[in-house]
Ligand SMILES: Nc1ncnc2c1ncn2[C@@H]1O[C@H](COP(=O)(O)OP(=O)(O)O)[C@@H](O)[C@H]1O
């Protein structure tokens with residue numbers, strides 16, 4: 001990694017709090033932030049809007065090439081069905097190649113970035129200065145996501161959210177290309193029993209230590 005650019009990788013399963021943590025870390029350390037899940041969501045939404053099957057590689061690659069990272073709108077892309085569809089287009093290697101290239105270019109822009117996703121520490125930025133694998137018990141994650149949806153006026157069963165999250169985790173962990181797993185040098189952080197502030201403090205401890213020993 002370039003010495004003048006700092007890269008912090010945050011990976012983990014669905015609704016583990018990656019985005020929340022990454023945004024706060026970016027603010028604290030004066031870095032850019034990229035939610036890489038949004039790029040897979042944008043590809044999935046383009047196919048859904050066009051009525052194309054999620055397995056259509058040619059259409060998915062064209063949609064990936066058209067993704068503008070700076071224009072992916074979290075409000076539009078946050079729907080649960082889009083997350084589910086995103087994990088289906090995310091198994092297509094040709095789509096991943098296009099998006100990973102854009103994500104790497106973003107990471108290399110000074111002063112550096114916090115990227116959150118599934119393969120940041122393993123594939124996108126294997127030389128990241130700090131890697132955190134953020135996880136939490138599936139029921140805890142489902143409850144957080146369920147509360148988020150209900151708070152926005154959504155009406156959905158907790159059991160359906162838990163089933164979606166478990167199915168998506170299985171798909172993400174078992175795909176051939178860039179499966180979700182902790183990088184060998186990732187710091188594991190389990191936030192099952194931590195509120196947002198405690199998880200943030202724990203992450204800052206990990207980052208401060210790692211940056212202090214950075215040559
Ligand atoms: N440590 C935590 N304790 C309680 N709620 C959390 C915690 N971290 C995140 N959340 C909440 O959980 C939900 C999912 O977090 P988010 O950052 O969107 O996760 P991800 O990016 O991994 O999908 C959000 O509503 C967020 O406010």
Ligand SMILES: Nc1ccn([C@@H]2O[C@H](COP(=O)(O)OP(=O)(O)O)[C@@H](O)[C@H]2O)c(=O)n1
Nearest residue numbers: 014015036037038040086087090117118119
């Ligand atoms: N770096 C990434 C980010 C997301 N994804 C895929 O995109 C889907 C949506 O990611 P997301 O981060 O927006 O999902 P949440 O954890 O926010 O629910 C994931 O389930 C993965 O299949 C990926 O394959 N690689």
